[in-house]
Amino acid sequence: MKIAILSRNAKLYSTQRLREAGEKRGHEMKVIDYLRTYMDIASHRPKVIYQGKPLEGYHAVIPRIGAPHTFYGAAVVRQFEVMGVFPANESTAITRSRDKLRSLQLLAREGVGLPVSGFAHSTKDIQGLINLVGGAPLVVKLLEGTQGIGVILAETDKAAQAVIEAFRGLDANILVQEYIKEAQGSDIRCFVVGGKVVAAMKRQGPPGEFRSNLHRGGTAEKVRPTPEERSTAIRSAKTMGLNVAGVDILRSNHGPVVMEVNSSPGLEGIEKATGVDVAGKIVEFLEKNAENGNTKDKGKG
Numbered sequence: 001m002k003i004a005i006l007s008r009n010a011k012l013y014s015t016q017r018l019r020e021a022g023e024k025r026g027h028e029m030k031v032i033d034y035l036r037t038y039m040d041i042a043s044h045r046p047k048v049i050y051q052g053k054p055l056e057g058y059h060a061v062i063p064r065i066g067a068p069h070t071f072y073g074a075a076v077v078r079q080f081e082v083m084g085v086f087p088a089n090e091s092t093a094i095t096r097s098r099d100k101l102r103s104l105q106l107l108a109r110e111g112v113g114l115p116v117s118g119f120a121h122s123t124k125d126i127q128g129l130i131n132l133v134g135g136a137p138l139v140v141k142l143l144e145g146t147q148g149i150g151v152i153l154a155e156t157d158k159a160a161q162a163v164i165e166a167f168r169g170l171d172a173n174i175l176v177q178e179y180i181k182e183a184q185g186s187d188i189r190c191f192v193v194g195g196k197v198v199a200a201m202k203r204q205g206p207p208g209e210f211r212s213n214l215h216r217g218g219t220a221e222k223v224r225p226t227p228e229e230r231s232t233a234i235r236s237a238k239t240m241g242l243n244v245a246g247v248d249i250l251r252s253n254h255g256p257v258v259m260e261v262n263s264s265p266g267l268e269g270i271e272k273a274t275g276v277d278v279a280g281k282i283v284e285f286l287e288k289n290a291e292n293g294n295t296k297d298k299g300k301g
């Protein structure tokens, strides 16, 4: 097969591994910086043009769209869909998963376990919002944050009030969540490919840190998810419409709760912690599904 990897940087671990895994399995792999493409959208033969030439003959694309470039990146994926090229993740699913609130609403509708959460912009009833999640300690999150930035633990109602008021002054959308203390600064990242958990790791924040993000100095080790965690991860990916997803789960005393579903999960942490060839699993998924032009919405979304 001829497979395009949509990535801004060919040197990134995930990009390199996907390329390697594809080549090892006999595919022709090309890394495309999606921001440098342009699209012919109105003609009978829609095209994506890159380095002066139309991209032709592709069977599949693997989107690795960075959060700041979701709008343009998803449009490029959609253009490939219109051209009949099979995407590892569809454009609509990528856009959907990038909206944290929308994701939580969809997951809640499907009955997936979530931390008790409230969402607000500039309510004056701050105490009401705090009470909604059972009072302090609680977690306040800036909706636009990634990699743990803008995630704050407020240990008392007073601290929570001060933080929420400060965010109100900044004109920000905020998520207020019950604090899952029993997770003890760790979470479980389940890597889902094609409706199966192919690898899972437990991430632990450094001492004194409740955030387990690897970018914030956390460490990771291989973990065997419980059957309930597995089914939670699979249902979450399915609800979001993602074939490839990183589902972040906290172990709460009311069962697994989902924090986030990531549509371009990094490969480095998970492959190094588990020894699983996750890149190979993604390529294998494309081999099984791409040939028959299996895309669900063919760019209709």
Ligand code: ADP
Binding pocket: 115, 139, 141, 145, 146, 147, 148, 149, 151, 177, 178, 179, 180, 181, 183, 185, 186, 187, 210, 211, 212, 213, 248, 250, 259, 260
């Ligand atoms: P980001 O998307 O910026 O990584 P997250 O919502 O994933 O933000 O939060 C970052 C980290 O903070 C998580 O990996 C988790 O360890 C911790 N965390 C987030 N929400 C909670 C919560 N409600 N209870 C306990 N820990 C949390």
